[in-house]
Every structure is written in structure tokens, then in C-alpha cells.
Amino acid sequence: xxxxxxxxxxxxxxxxxxxxxxxxxxxxxxxxxxxxxxxxxxxxxxxxxxxxxxxxxxxxxxxxxxxxxxxxxxxxxxxxxxxxxxxxxxxxxxxxxxxxxxxxxxxxxxxxxxxxxxxxxxxxxxxxxxxxxxxxxxxxxxxxxxxxxxxxxxxxxxxxxxxxxxxxxxxxxxxxxxxxxxxxxxxxxxxxxxxxxxxxxxxxxxxxxxxxxxxxxxxxxxxxxxxxxxxxxxxxxxxxxxxxxxxxxxxxxxxxxxxxxxxxxxxxxxxxxxxxxxxxxxxxxxxxxxxxxxxxxxxxxxxxxxxxxxxxxxxxxxxxxxxxxxxxxxxxxxxxxxxxxxxxxxxxxxxxxxxxxxxxxxxxxxxxxxxxxx
Amino acid sequence: xxxxxxxxxxxxxxxxxxxxxxxxxxxxxxxxxxxxxxxxxxxxxxxxxxxxxxxxxxxxxxxxxxxxxxxxxxxxxxxxxxxxxxxxxxxxxxxxxxxxxxxxxxxxxxxxxxxxxxxxxxxxxxxxxxxxxxxxxxxxxxxxxxxxxxxxxxxxxxxxxxxxxxxxxxxxxxxxxxxxxxxxxxxxxxxxxxxxxxxxxxxxxxxxxxxxxxxxxxxxxxxxxxxxxxxxxxxxxxxxxxxxxxxxxxxxxxxxxxxxxxxxxxxxxxxxxxxxxxxxxxxxxxxxxxxxxxx
Numbered sequence: 001x002x003x004x005x006x007x008x009x010x011x012x013x014x015x016x017x018x019x020x021x022x023x024x025x026x027x028x029x030x031x032x033x034x035x036x037x038x039x040x041x042x043x044x045x046x047x048x049x050x051x052x053x054x055x056x057x058x059x060x061x062x063x064x065x066x067x068x069x070x071x072x073x074x075x076x077x078x079x080x081x082x083x084x085x086x087x088x089x090x091x092x093x094x095x096x097x098x099x100x101x102x103x104x105x106x107x108x109x110x111x112x113x114x115x116x117x118x119x120x121x122x123x124x125x126x127x128x129x130x131x132x133x134x135x136x137x138x139x140x141x142x143x144x145x146x147x148x149x150x151x152x153x154x155x156x157x158x159x160x161x162x163x164x165x166x167x168x169x170x171x172x173x174x175x176x177x178x179x180x181x182x183x184x185x186x187x188x189x190x191x192x193x194x195x196x197x198x199x200x201x202x203x204x205x206x207x208x209x210x211x212x213x214x215x216x217x218x219x220x221x222x223x224x225x226x227x228x229x230x231x232x233x234x235x236x237x238x239x240x241x242x243x244x245x246x247x248x249x250x251x252x253x254x255x256x257x258x259x260x261x262x263x264x265x266x267x268x269x270x271x272x273x274x275x276x277x278x279x280x281x282x283x284x285x286x287x288x289x290x291x292x293x294x295x296x297x298x299x300x301x302x303x304x305x306x307x308x309x310x311x312x313x314x315x316x317x318x319x320x321x322x323x324x325x326x327x328x329x330x331x332x333x334x335x336x337x338x339x340x341x342x343x344x345x346x347x348x349x350x351x352x353x354x355x356x357x358x359x360x361x362x363x364x365x366x367x368x369x370x371x372x373x374x
Numbered sequence: 375x376x377x378x379x380x381x382x383x384x385x386x387x388x389x390x391x392x393x394x395x396x397x398x399x400x401x402x403x404x405x406x407x408x409x410x411x412x413x414x415x416x417x418x419x420x421x422x423x424x425x426x427x428x429x430x431x432x433x434x435x436x437x438x439x440x441x442x443x444x445x446x447x448x449x450x451x452x453x454x455x456x457x458x459x460x461x462x463x464x465x466x467x468x469x470x471x472x473x474x475x476x477x478x479x480x481x482x483x484x485x486x487x488x489x490x491x492x493x494x495x496x497x498x499x500x501x502x503x504x505x506x507x508x509x510x511x512x513x514x515x516x517x518x519x520x521x522x523x524x525x526x527x528x529x530x531x532x533x534x535x536x537x538x539x540x541x542x543x544x545x546x547x548x549x550x551x552x553x554x555x556x557x558x559x560x561x562x563x564x565x566x567x568x569x570x571x572x573x574x575x576x577x578x579x580x581x582x583x584x585x586x587x588x589x590x591x592x593x594x595x596x597x598x599x600x601x602x603x604x605x606x607x608x609x610x611x612x613x614x615x616x617x618x619x620x621x622x623x624x625x626x627x628x629x630x631x632x633x634x635x636x637x638x639x640x641x642x643x644x645x646x647x648x649x650x651x652x653x654x655x656x657x658x659x660x661x662x663x664x665x666x667x668x669x
Contacts, residue, residue, distance in 0.1 A: 106482060106486075106560055106561070108560045108561060108590045108591075108592075109590070109591065109592065109595060111485075111486060111489050111490065111561045111562075112486055112490060113486065142490070143483075143486045143487045143490045144487075144490065144491070177483060180481050180482075180483055182482055182560075207481050207482050207483070209455065209479045209480060209481045209482065210481035210482075210483070212455065212456060213456065213481070240618075242616075242618065250536075251536055252534060252535050252536025252537070253534065253558065253587075254532075254533065254534020254535065254536055254537040254538075254558070254585070254587055254613050255534065255536035255537055255540060255613075257534075257587055257588070257613040257614045257616070257617055258534075258537055258540075258611075258613040258654070258655060260614075260615075260616040260617065261613060261614070261615045261616050261637070261653075261654070262654045263616075264615065264616045265653055265654065269616075270616055273617070278517075278535065278536075306536050306539050306540050306543065307519075308505075308517075308518070308519045308522075308535065308536060308539040309517060309519070337540075337543060338519070338522070338539060338543060339519060361656065362540070362654065362655065362656060363654050363656050363657075
């Protein structure tokens with residue numbers, strides 16, 4: 001889960017990293033009051049979980065509270081790369097002398113975290129990294145030791161950051177480990193004219209797998225923009241809405257992704273990703289089908305199950321259960337193979353629903369589902 | 375021969391007494407695996423009954439006790455996510471050779487810690503969040519269904535469980551030396567490259583099937599490795615061409631961000647290394663058959 005900038009800012013502050021004075025507003029009127037409290041001038045920043053806000057017009061300087069209200073009104077509701085700004089953060093402007101870049105990011109191939117730091121921070125850091133890699137230090141962090149004062153000093157030296165940045169690096173490492181983050185990025189980390197080191201903008205991504213021990217955020221981000229995704233999430237289903245016409249359900253993320261590809265290869269577009277997981281029960285299958293069938297874009301549904309742990313008879317029972325609960329108006333193409341496939345096929349054959357069709361191969365079933373969606 | 379797991383392997387199961395642990399220990403035994411003990415500090419000293427094992431299986435309090443009593447060299451980990459770091463660390467401390475971590479949902483900081491710890495102590499980790507590995511006809515360490523296929527000359531390495539089963543099924547008449555599900559998490563122990571080298575060194579493996587999916591650059595690295603070091607034919611399959619950018623599709627690792635890590639990039643890298651890549655699992659199986667027929 002990605003945090004909003006204002007949430008990252010709060011975390012940094014809590015761990016002792018200096019940040020600009022700022023508050024969050026959900027309405028333009030509130031923005032005006034905050035600007036007033038901040039002393040009049042304020043930077044108004046759209047709170048969206050994507051980069052490129054500045055270029056999209058989502059970050060603006062307001063000279064006084066009235067201007068802050070006006071600017072907030074422009075930004076609230078703005079769409080930035082598919083993300084709607086529902087909130088703005090108003091921050092006290094600071095006089096910037098120098099901009100730096102620091103982050104901790106997971107190096108998947110190496111299997112540990114990497115400190116990335118540069119004395120050339122700001123918006124163009126990706127260009128700097130691409131064009132002048134020597135200006136960006138990449139230092140692996142040994143998980144057994146973490147970022148100690150010595151390690152932080154090493155990172156700061158390698159990146160030509162001022163020595164006092166080492167303290168910030170240690171604190172950000174604490175944010176990363178204590179909060180179970182998979183990314184902590186400060187861009188820019190600035191030195192102000194009056195000599196302070198401030199985290200001006202930050203990005204924190206948390207590890208969803210650590211939710212069992214990180215209760216602070218609770219279900220903070222279970223708000224799904226898409227109503228079908230929200231409904232699926234409420235039933236504990238692993239569902240992602242896509243923009244095609246063939247509904248897809250299968251078991252195992254790899255097989256379902258492969259199913260989307262095979263459907264696309266047949267000239268149709270998948271309407272969704274839905275993984276019922278290993279060892280799925282009839283109930284899960286029935287819930288999944290009911291979500292897919294309530295998608296108005298769906299014209300046909302492809303159920304693709306290879307029974308490993310999952311038993312195909314349970315899958316077939318789930319399909320039958322769904323057919324009892326909802327009136328099927330769209331054709332269902334089912335391919336069952338593997339564990340208890342014969343029993344599963346027999347259950348569906350016994351049910352004899354006119355809109356349910358069985359095809360024995362994955363490619364053949366995808367072709368049929370694609371054809372039915374035309 | 376085979377890689378990593380044979381009928382000689384002596385297998386411990388950490389978390390054997392839990393529901394999943396019991397179910398899969400039963401299946402592993404049915405597949406002929408020499409399961410020599412379970413590990414659970416709260417149930418040490420008990421013996422658990424199994425149909426396929428006369429006299430039942432003893433539960434040890436620690437991996438070290440299990441190794442001392444049985445000579446175990448492999449452990450399969452089914453313990454809940456919160457306890458996996460301790461479980462793998464303990465197994466590595468006890469000197470186990472191979473730890474197969476089936477558990478899904480382990481925080482990545484924990485995986486980073488136990489993987490690095492195990493590596494320093496010479497313990498190979500497979501997983502986490504993986505189906506484990508099977509050497510058909512010999513042993514099964516994990517949750518891969520043992521009855522899909524038979525012993526044979528194909529080696530298989532895959533990020534995805536169900537795609538592994540699908541390919542095993544498509545090629546069931548040829549059979550497999552060993553199938554390894556390495557898992558789809560962002561950080562894993564054993565990689566495609568490790569398995570490729572092991573299959574290269576295994577005289578009974580004639581051809582390797584490599585299954586990848588979007589996210590990370592493991593397949594691109596594997597492609598570079600194949601070009602330099604692998605003489606046996608490799609046939610590939612990559613899932614996730616249709617997955618939208620930035621959306622997670624089940625596996626923590628299957629996230630596309632920016633231009634790298636896309637299925638297309640992986641396919642191109644593999645093809646540039648001389649690997650034939652199938653458009654569907656079925657076509658991939660056909661490419662394997664063509665290779666074997668021509669060799």
C-alpha cells in the first residue's frame with residue numbers, strides 16, 4: 001500500500017526527520033483557514049498516489065489565504081494520471097538552497113535493500129540516474145546490521161551529501177524497518193537558506209504482507225474506486241477490473257494471468273482478473289462468478305481451472321451454486337482439468353444449463369469464450 | 375538423478391501438526407517422500423499417525439533435535455507468516471541443507487533477513503510463497519500434486535504454481551526429472567538461474583522449461599545466463615502480457631512498473647538468448663515436443 005504524501009510526512013515527523021509545517025484539507029474553505037494559520041503563503045499540493053503532480057498542475061504556490069482557497073478549488077477533483085485528488089496538503093514555503101535525493105528501495109535480484117542517494121535531487125532524478133549514473137550512489141544495506149551511524153556516513157559521503165544528512169538516513173532506515181515499508185523516498189531532501197535539512201516531499205510504500213503486525217493503517221486503503229473491485233474485496237476475492245468483455249476466473253495468479261493473455265491472443269479483451277486461489281471452496285467460486293456476472297461489460301465468462309490442490313468437483317459445485325443464486329444471462333465456458341476433473345465435468349453435465357458449455361482445452365475454451373463475446 | 379531432491383532426501387516438516395502441514399505431509403508420504411519428522415516446540419515428543427507410515431512420525435521440539443535424531447537434510451516450512459523468519463533461521467542454524475518455504479504472505483523484511491542469514495550458513499532456500507519441488511517417482515517437498523506426471527527427462531523451473539501444474543500436465547507423457555516452483559515473491563531464495571545451472575549439471579535432464587511472469591527482471595537475468603552458460607535446450611513461457619501497468623495481480627512480485635519487467639521485455643530477452651517462447655502453455659508444450667523429437 002502506498003501512503004499519501006501527507007501520511008509519509010507525518011511518519012517522517014514522528015521518527016524525528018524535519019519536515020515543513022503543513023496540514024491537509026478536503027475542501028477549499030478548509031484550505032483557506034490552513035493557509036491563514038500557516039501565515040498566509042502556502043504551497044498547495046494535490047494528494048494523489050502518483051508521480052508527475054507538478055507537471056500536471058497539481059502543485060501551486062498561493063500568495064495568501066484567498067489564493068489558497070482558489071487554488072485548492074482548482075486542484076480538488078483534478079484527475080492526475082487516473083488518480084483523483086480528494087485532498088490537498090498546504091505546506092509553509094521554504095527557501096531552498098540545495099536539493100538532494102535519498103531513498104531505500106528493495107533490490108529484488110540481490111535480495112536486500114539498497115540506499116540510493118544523490119546530491120542532485122529534485123524532479124529530474126530519473127534523468128540524472130540514466131544520464132550520469134556516477135552522480136547517484138547505490139549502496140547495499142546488509143540486513144543483519146541495517147543503517148548504523150557509520151553506514152549512514154558512508155552513504156552520505158558516497159553521494160556527496162552534507163555530513164548532517166547521515167542522521168536523516170538513520171532515521172529514514174528506522175521508518176523503513178519499523179513500519180515494514182518496502183520503499184522510503186525523500187525527493188527532494190533540501191537544505192534551506194537558514195541551514196536546516198528538511199524532507200520536502202516523500203513517498204512511502206508499505207508491505208501488505210506485514211499488515212498483521214502494522215495495525216496503524218488498518219483498512220486505510222481498502223477504498224476501491226471501482227464498485228466491482230470494492231464488492232469483490234468485501235468478499236475477500238482477488239479481483240482486478242479490466243476494460244474488456246470476457247470475464248475470466250481461474251485458480252492461481254500465474255494461470256489467471258496466462259488466461260488473460262490467451263483470451264487476448266484470440267482477439268478478445270479480458271474484462272477482469274479473478275484468482276480464486278489454491279484449494280478454493282464452492283462458496284468462493286460462487287462469489288467470484290456473481291461479481292463477474294454483475295459487470296455490465298461482460299459478454300461471456302471463461303472459467304479456467306487446473307485442479308492441483310483445488311478439486312474440480314468443488315469448482316463445479318460452486319458454479320452450480322452460483323447458477324442457483326443468480327439468473328444466468330451470459331454464456332459460461334468452463335474448462336476443468338487436473339484433480340477430480342472427471343467428477344467436476346460430470347456435475348456440470350448433470351446440471352445441463354443451456355448457457356454453460358464445457359471445452360476440454362485451455363486454448364479451445366479461450367477461443368470459444370472470445371467468439372461468444374463478439 | 376534429479377536436482378535438489380531425491381529419494382535419499384530425509385525431510386522434516388516445520389508446522390506438520392497444523393491443518394495444512396498434516397494434509398500435505400500425508401500427500402508427500404503418499405508420493406514416496408521420506409518424511410522423517412515434524413517440528414513443533416509445543417508438541418515435541420508426540421508421534422503423529424499417518425496411513426502411509428507404519429509407526430507414525432515423531433514431532434521434535436527443534437530442527438536441531440530432528441536432524442540429530444534422523445539425519446534430515448531437507449525441511450519443508452508450513453508455519454504461519456509471522457513465525458517463518460524464526461523457523462528458517464533456526465533451520466539454517468541447525469545446518470539443514472535445503473529449506474523449502476511454502477508459506478504465503480511473509481513480510482519482505484523477514485524474507486530479506488532469513489534469506490541472507492541462510493545463505494551465509496550454506497542453507498539453500500526455495501520460496502517463499504511457492505509450491506515447493508517434486509522429483510517424480512522419488513520425492514515431493516511441498517504441495518505440487520504428485521499424480522500429474524511421471525519421471526522423465528524435462529526439468530522445470532517456474533515462478534507460478536498453477537502454471538507449473540499446467541505444463542506438467544501438458545507434458546505428462548514425457549515426464550520430468552525435477553520441477554521446482556521458486557515462488558513469485560519479490561525476494562526469493564533459489565532463482566531461475568540456480569535451477570538452470572543445476573539442470574545443466576544433471577545428466578538426466580535433457581531440456582529445461584522456464585516459466586516466468588511479469589515483475590522484476592529475473593527472466594532477463596536468466597536469459598543472459600542461458601546465453602553464457604547453458605548448453606541444453608531451454609523452452610520458455612511468460613505470463614502477464616495483458617496485465618495493466620501498476621496493478622498487482624495476486625503475487626507481490628507480479629507488479630509492472632515502468633518499462634522493465636513487462637512480459638514483452640522478458641520474452642524478447644529470452645528469445646535473444648535462443649530460447650523459444652510459447653504464446654500459450656499448450657504451445658510451449660508443443661515446442662518442447664518439437665525439440666525432443668529433433669534431438
